[in-house]
Amino acid sequence: MVATLDDTKRSAIAIQLADLKALQQLIIENEEQLIKQVSDQEIAKRLRDFLEDDRKNLGVLETVIGQYGIQAEPKKTITEMIEKVRQLQQGSKLSLYEKVFQHELLKHQQVMTGLTVHKAAQKVGADVLLAIGPLNTINFENRAHQEQLKGVLEVLGVRELTGQDADQGIWARVQDAMAAVGGVLGSAVTQNTDKKDLNIQDAIRLDHGKVNTLFTELLASQDPQKIQEYFGQIYKDLSAHAEAEEQVVYPRVRPFYGQNDTQELYDEQAQMKKMLEQIKGINPSNMEQFKGQIKQLMDVVGDHMRQEESSMFAAIRNNLSTEQSEQLATEFKAAKTEIQKKLGVVGAK
Known part of the structure; x- marks a missing residue:
């Protein structure tokens, strides 16, 4: 009997987890770059908060992959996409607004991939669902970051188009949206989640x-x-x-x-x-x-x-x-x- 797991569904999830890790590393790189380029202190603070969350989330994701027990490599299409995005984010072809817009799209991709993996795990086995459980923390925080990035995009977009500051009520709308996200996902996902490092x-x-x-x-x-x-x-x-x-x-x-x-x-x-x-x-x-x-x-x-x-x-x-x-x-x-x-x-x- 061959002592390997020959299950295409589990292997497919392992590759998706590898994709998530590669994208998470790119997200961290982006935020480090964006912080250097932003002069608005409110936006810079939000980006620093994102960066702190995302560095922790990378550790959570590495724990999930270790618990899952199958080490995979990201898909070639993902690695090629990451390299193209990295070049654009580090170059001068895109405006700051466009770079943040691309970053928000990456957050959306992380959310949808993470949620899909969680739903797939429910169909594969209880051990899989147990192993990837902490992924929900990352899904929630990426969703919360998305809502804040929408506000950032409004501010940057209005400035880029008019040279004037946008209505600061944008931030209030972002907080309302964040509260809605927290009501839907936060209680179910984060109540029992401790963000401290594992001992x-x-x-x-x-x-x-x-x-x-x-x-x-x-x-x-x-x-x-x-x-x-x-x-x-x-x-x-x-x-x-x-x-x-x-x-x-x-x-x-x-x-x-x-x-x-x-x-x-x-x-x-x-x-x-x-x-x-x-x-x-x-x-x-x-x-x-x-x-x-x-x-x-x-x-x-x-x-x-x-x-x-x-x-x-x-x-x-x-x-x-x-x-x-x-x-x-x-x-x-x-x-x-x-x-x-x-x-x-x-x-x-």
Whole structure:
């Protein structure tokens, strides 16, 4: 049995997420350029606020991609479009109004792509929906930025056409529109969203939640092909998670968590990897045997998770500062991304 996820729908979502990341990076570049070109302090402040949000959103998006578990490259058409927009934004052919207009269009593209990915995830699987959940934060903020950019465009457009300032009531209308967006989306999307950086406990707990969801989906399925796909994702997620922990987390916690307890975590993961390889050799059509082995794997993984989330997490809280824990999460996510690439990258389209 090949331990890869052969599911065109999931691969397509991975490519869309890669497109979103590439566009998010372009949006950040644009805002850095626009801030330098704007003399109006009110507009400059809004752009600086956008930039702060968008830098955070890039981190959220990278977390989503890591949680999703499939590293992809953006489509060729997207990379070509990005290069053309970059040249226009950095050049002198467009006026400031035209550059902001193009930026608003990029925000619209991000919103629609993000919303489409979220809707598609609802049709693919609970694990996918769980992994891309934080994307809603980005969708909401891009939608909010759009409304403010409309006001910016009115101000710049009137100045460009008449040489005079527009009616400042524009900003009031923008705030009314923002309130409407917040009423529709904000309560559903942002109530439980904390924009702080993930600490290492958060990052590990997210991985645990996703793999538990995959186990549930696999055991509920009666379709051998779907079971194979679910196992393929479990195999990749657990393999990447375990290797990243062994590279980054366990060496860091060993001095205060203890040699014996840390070694127990290594040993449990060695057992888990052995079981994954054994299950890989079983035909999922032999459903009773296959699911029986999965349940045994779940027991081993569950015990391992409980130890990490209780005693190891407590040791981290007692020995690492908030900044150290967040930095460890950054290193863990970076290691996991590289491992995921080695396990199988979805090619550029």
